[in-house]
Amino acid sequence: MRICAAADIHYPRTHATRCAGLARAMCESGAEVLVLAGDISAGEEKHYRKLLRLFGDFEGPKLFVPGNHDLWSLSRHPNTPHRYHDTLRHIVERQGFRYLPGDPLAHGRVGFVGTVGWYDYAFRQPQPPQPGLRVTPLRAVRTRQGPEFVGDPARREVPWEELTPADYAGHALAWRAEDAIKRVVWNDGLHVRWGDTDAETVERLRDELAADIAAIEERVDYWVAVLHFLPFAKLLGEPAQDIEAAYVRAFLGAPAFGRLLAEHPKCRLVLCGHRHEAQVLSVGDMVLANCSVGDGKAGPLLLTVE
Numbered sequence: 001m002r003i004c005a006a007a008d009i010h011y012p013r014t015h016a017t018r019c020a021g022l023a024r025a026m027c028e029s030g031a032e033v034l035v036l037a038g039d040i041s042a043g044e045e046k047h048y049r050k051l052l053r054l055f056g057d058f059e060g061p062k063l064f065v066p067g068n069h070d071l072w073s074l075s076r077h078p079n080t081p082h083r084y085h086d087t088l089r090h091i092v093e094r095q096g097f098r099y100l101p102g103d104p105l106a107h108g109r110v111g112f113v114g115t116v117g118w119y120d121y122a123f124r125q126p127q128p129p130q131p132g133l134r135v136t137p138l139r140a141v142r143t144r145q146g147p148e149f150v151g152d153p154a155r156r157e158v159p160w161e162e163l164t165p166a167d168y169a170g171h172a173l174a175w176r177a178e179d180a181i182k183r184v185v186w187n188d189g190l191h192v193r194w195g196d197t198d199a200e201t202v203e204r205l206r207d208e209l210a211a212d213i214a215a216i217e218e219r220v221d222y223w224v225a226v227l228h229f230l231p232f233a234k235l236l237g238e239p240a241q242d243i244e245a246a247y248v249r250a251f252l253g254a255p256a257f258g259r260l261l262a263e264h265p266k267c268r269l270v271l272c273g274h275r276h277e278a279q280v281l282s283v284g285d286m287v288l289a290n291c292s293v294g295d296g297k298a299g300p301l302l303l304t305v306e
């Protein structure tokens with residue numbers, strides 16, 4: 001079976017001409033199944049309609065899993081569970097795509113399951129990106145006037161290696177660079193509201209994925225998992241020396257999903273995106289493929305599964 005997959009198209013940040021070229025290449029790839037693994041746009045429904053229509057000529061199953069940008073809400077009071085379970089499902093189904101979370105597919109003897117995945121900061125980088133670096137964790141808050149950043153006076157300029165999961169839960173960080181104060185913000189903190197902590201969200205989404213696996217496992221010889229976020233540390237790359245890059249590693253994924261997939265011998269292929277570095281690796285009998293086309297670094301991935 002041939003599968004053509006891409007993640008991180010990011011329309012309209014990615015020019016419409018490149019999006020059309022990517023879609024045409026995927027439609028003409030000769031693949032039997034087409035997969036989009038998240039972050040195709042952000043917020044506005046008209047962009048989803050325009051992007052997904054580019055895949056209208058593909059005749060086989062077209063599978064969709066959302067990414068974090070797809071979950072972003074333009075509202076000041078985001079309802080992310082509703083956007084994840086209802087709004088996005090209706091948008092993509094109207095364009096002929098199957099929304100995999102909660103709706104696994106058995107295509108002949110091959111199954112497909114999917115989840116956005118999420119992060120619980122377990123992939124955070126413990127070693128400082130620069131020796132002796134001190135940082136101030138902040139909480140990003142959305143207000144009528146725009147984003148505001150609130151710090152805990154007891155957590156000012158702490159050594160990097162003393163950052164805790166509670167510090168990462170604020171989704172922002174500041175540090176001194178010569179005479180300036182620099183800041184990095186993980187924007188999900190402003191545009192996503194699951195109603196739970198990120199760690200609780202990981203647990204819930206992992207349980208939902210386990211239920212989807214149970215629903216198809218007996219009917220197929222093997223199955224393919226599609227996530228947006230990274231489920232294995234092996235996909236993280238080398239520790240970063242850039243402060244922003246080191247900070248965002250905490251938001252790249254969660255090993256809880258990888259542990260679930262590794263428990264299942266029928267899981268043979270794992271597709272993901274989010275980190276804009278396309279790569280194909282293996283863990284045991286599983287093939288892991290980051291199919292990101294983000295930042296124009298790579299094209300869609302065409303995989304043949306024996």
Ligand SMILES: [Fe+2]
Pocket residue numbers: 039067068069228273274275
């Ligand atoms: Fe992403």
